[in-house]
Amino acid sequence: MVKRNPRALARDWSATDAAPPWSDMNGRLRLLVEDGEFIPKSAGRHSAVATPRVASVVALAPLVAPRWTDVPAGIRRYGGLMASSAGFNEAFPSRFGEEICRNLHAQFENQNLLQALAFCLQTFHSGSKPEIRFLSLNIERSKYQAKASLYLGDPPAEFAVHFIETEAPSEGIQPEPIVESIRMRGFALTAMADLLADNLRTTRENGPPVDAGEPLPSDETPRAARPSTQTDNPEASAGSIRYQSVAGSGACGDPSGGGHPPPMEPPDDYRPKRYG
Numbered sequence: 001m002v003k004r005n006p007r008a009l010a011r012d013w014s015a016t017d018a019a020p021p022w023s024d025m026n027g028r029l030r031l032l033v034e035d036g037e038f039i040p041k042s043a044g045r046h047s048a049v050a051t052p053r054v055a056s057v058v059a060l061a062p063l064v065a066p067r068w069t070d071v072p073a074g075i076r077r078y079g080g081l082m083a084s085s086a087g088f089n090e091a092f093p094s095r096f097g098e099e100i101c102r103n104l105h106a107q108f109e110n111q112n113l114l115q116a117l118a119f120c121l122q123t124f125h126s127g128s129k130p131e132i133r134f135l136s137l138n139i140e141r142s143k144y145q146a147k148a149s150l151y152l153g154d155p156p157a158e159f160a161v162h163f164i165e166t167e168a169p170s171e172g173i174q175p176e177p178i179v180e181s182i183r184m185r186g187f188a189l190t191a192m193a194d195l196l197a198d199n200l201r202t203t204r205e206n207g208p209p210v211d212a213g214e215p216l217p218s219d220e221t222p223r224a225a226r227p228s229t230q231t232d233n234p235e236a237s238a239g240s241i242r243y244q245s246v247a248g249s250g251a252c253g254d255p256s257g258g259g260h261p262p263p264m265e266p267p268d269d270y271r272p273k274r275y276g
Contacts, residue, residue, distance in 0.1 A: 003198065004049065004198065005048060005050055006039045007047075009199075010025045010058045011025070013025070013058065013059075013191060013192055019062070027068040028062065030068075031069060031071050032057065038057040038075055039058075050199055051199075052196060053118045055121045055193075056114050056121055057075055057114065059117060059188075060074075060078060060113070063139045063182050078148060080113070080114070081112060081147070081148050081164060082164065083110070083112070083113075083162070083163055084162050084163060085245055086159070086161045086244060087159070088157075088158065088160070089158050091158070092153060092158060095157035096132065096154075104152075108161050112163070116150065117150070120189075121189070122193070122196060124190070125190065133186060134150075134151075134152060135151035135153055135155070135158065136150075136185055136186050137149070138151075138182070139183075140180070142176060142179050143173050144175045147162070149161070
């Protein structure tokens with residue numbers, strides 16, 4: 001059983017072709033290790049096995065900033081976005097049940113994006129039951145107000161969580177006329193979740209975690225999921241998504257009451273109808 005340290009996790013994620021190339025990920029990881037807040041500075045064969053939190057940092061690294069040097073600050077800002085609302089369409093409770101809907105809603109209460117993504121990466125891998133999968137992660141990169149949205153489900157069933165900045169924009173910062181939005185498709189996040197699942201298994205072989213500088217054993221290949229032919233965002237919605245606040249206490253229940261429009265648009269190829 002392969003146990004990956006942070007560098008090996010990022011390297012093998014790139015090797016699945018579901019993530020940015022290693023030449024880019026290696027540079028981003030290096031700056032995060034030098035920063036020391038999110039990834040331990042220890043490296044080599046005996047460095048610690050990557051945790052769900054580390055996996056969430058690695059997954060966010062390509063999204064938060066175009067320049068490598070801005071990645072640590074980007075993780076602080078975008079990883080710290082707080083969950084503001086969550087919702088689901090009519091197909092979701094029909095597919096997975098009301099209890100799972102309520103549990104998911106409660107799980108994201110008062111969570112930031114880094115915490116929410118860490119939970120999802122350790123929960124929604126290819127072999128998980130029920131078969132809730134990543135659909136997409138969207139981030140609005142803005143100096144004025146950053147936002148993010150995480151979509152989960154099994155099309156056409158969909159559950160969405162939205163994240164926003166809780167602090168007011170800095171003095172003198174004005175809204176941009178054009179906001180850059182970047183999206184990671186679901187299969188890329190599933191690939192990361194599958195690699196992380198190896199680290200979280202209770203059974204393991206003797207020996208330290210695999211270091212990125214060493215080749216994998218000949219009978220091992222990264223077990224992360226490859227892109228599938230199934231779209232991660234269906235064109236046809238099975239009912240509109242209704243949203244409820246997850247900024248404080250609350251229950252998921254019937255989605256028809258207390259909903260409000262999401263703070264940012266869902267993916268371009270799947271825009272459910274809005275209410276109100």
